[in-house]
Amino acid sequence: MLDKKYLTLKESVKLLLDYIEFRCLSFEIVSIESAYNRITYEDILAPENLPGFKRSTVDGFAVRSQDTFGAKETMPVYLTVKGHIPMGVAPDFSLNPGEAASIGTGGMLPEGADAVVMIEHVNVVSSDLIEILKPIGPGENVIFEDEDIKEGELVIPKGHKLKPQDIGALAGLGISQIKVVKKPVIAIILTGDEIIPYTEKVTPGKIRDINSFTLAGLIDLAGGIPLKMGIVKDDYKELKAIVNKAYELADIILITGGTSAGIKDMTAQIINELGEPGIIFHGVSIKPGKPIIAGVCNNKPVFGLPGHPVAVYICFELFVKPVINKMLGLTDKTYKPKVKAKLTKSISSQAGRRDFIRVYLEEKEGELLATPLLSKSGLIMTLVKANGILCIPEDLLGFEKDEIVEVELL
Template sequence: MLDKKYLFPEDAVRLIFKHITQRSLSSEIVPIEEAYSRVTAEDIISPEDLPGFNRSTVDGFAVKASDTFGAKESSPAYLKIKADIPMGAIPDFSLSNGEAASIATGGMLPEGADAVVMVEHVNTVSDDLIEVLKAVSPGENVIFLDEDAKKGETIIKAGHRLKPQDIGALAGLGIKDVKVIRKPVISIILTGDEIMPHTEKVTPGKVRDVNSFTLAGLCYENGAIPLKMGIIKDDYNEIKKAVTKAYELSDIVLITGGTSAGTKDLTAKIINEIGLPGVLFHGASIKPGKPIIGGVCNGKPVFGLPGHPVAVYICFELFVKPVINYVFGLTDKNFKKTVKAKMSRSIHSQAGRQDFIRVYLEEHNGEIWATPLLSKSGLIMSLVKAHGIVHIPSELLGILEGEEVFVEIID
């Protein structure tokens, strides 16, 4: 199945979604120490109330709020100190009207107390008497026993990528293990007679492997496991053998090179032979990355990525990353980090095509300016120097100097 038209990225990705199963990966149970950045496979339910007791948020005195009503510096309220509450201790008493107890931040309130007066708003009259200079309302300076989390409450939904604060919350609830989605394995196949290992000395007509390292890092960043399949010469049988093996070993297959028109461009042919429906689109209305191939073989996504390093990066972000999130069943919204900047020079674009311009950022007189890095997509250093990407939509013919744009930050 080959779409003759050049699709926009969002349409191409939706086409792939139609032929794969969302949340198609199996799950596994891991200790929370190993769950950072993993995607939850099920809703996580709070097993208990958190913090589990009424606690003070300040150093001061636990009180009945009603005993302080009307208190001010010119007319303080006088309370008897009943006890001191040590940190980590369970008070073995309750407060009656007119009584207070000394308490530290995080300390447990005794029965009868419903507020805490900050120590700054209290004068000590004697060892057992204080005057309160400011009234407090019920609940003031207190975290109640179920205010952070209630027993039986859904605290984290399925399809959420766990952040450090999430793991901290799980630890606070005594949760030791969590069910997460298995990390997808992504095979990376390099094709091309001109490519050589990065450890070897370059000879005329040859280039070192850049793409497998960029792609492997992008896989790691997006929660996947890269599987490098090596550098394959432009030979049909060798490429077919490598793709077949990668198809068996991985969840997603990436093939770089062999996507443009030419006698050695075998990627589309091999994808069609591996499984159905095969190639879904060959080419997208973008720059760089126009020659990308997207296909699905018996439910497994297979991509043919261009050989130029910048195009590889752009195509991963636009096509591969959304598919990874889809098979994860990720429900988190993908809010990209952006900054507003002014373009330092005009940029022209072709109507009907989405352009992705690398820029670096500078600050002048309190304003941020974006300077285009107008190098060819085969030059990796333009990505190294770039702070972000400016997306020119298909309906625009470019961006004028001084015009405000949103720059998607490259982490």
């Protein structure tokens, strides 16, 4: 039977986020070259019109559109070619009735012109005379000076994660520096007498550090700065000292190991002693990751993550990442890519518990198949081999073989 004291995933995440202040981190000013994937701290408004001048979208002839009305191949309109407009140069003449100017794609229209006739619809009679074979309307084949964006309009809202195209737009507007939310520093503390640095040789009973590297990568991808605090033995005084140090240096603290019941379970006690209100919840009805601890100590989030590598990954995505997003003030809607696939074997779950199953996706004969990688959460290689995660909701007892399921891509 499921232990009723554990919160559901939805309940626990909501409870936790209620304690987190939105956009509680300060800002810094950075150049746009280093602003990729950063979160905007304030609205960015256009300081000028873009592109700033009327430009052609085709190769052809700039004209006064009314001069082309009635033109057709059997009865063309004749216009005098007043000149040529080189790329990157503002024309030093204007068009009068009956005049045209040759222009390339991206060229600036002269005064008086309001359209561009494509070269395909023009017959060049001589260097200073053309025939227009098709009428054209005002604004046709033209980008106007404020068509991309007008001065004073919102370019990028605050709380937006900057994409490459956003940086390109800022450069096009001449914006070189912007305010972004400071990246949160996230401390990683490993606990356990059995953990050794990855550089050491494994002896019976010892395992190399996996979790600090997994977490450091996840933190970097989530927009934070990982701060590795090292490996701490299962000693209360030593662990408390390193947690206190992390509390001074970091915005979020992650402690791996020490969350399961047992005589060495000190994480919960230390979190409660760190500040108010302390632990928000201990244990959630999920698998893997059931024994997770989440606390807030004087407005600083502190997590006790399970020691198993797969559980660490799952708990970070489910609990730590939403906290980071709220602290950053991220307002973008985030959508994880998902696909439909046919399950290659049946999998079961416990009622009232949400299970996260690693799966391997492969296409065979035009059909996408999902093969469950069933193993204990202490084995990292299933996560390495997996390219998707299948969630079994609390109200289901599993999925049957050949059932079409929704898989979240890793």
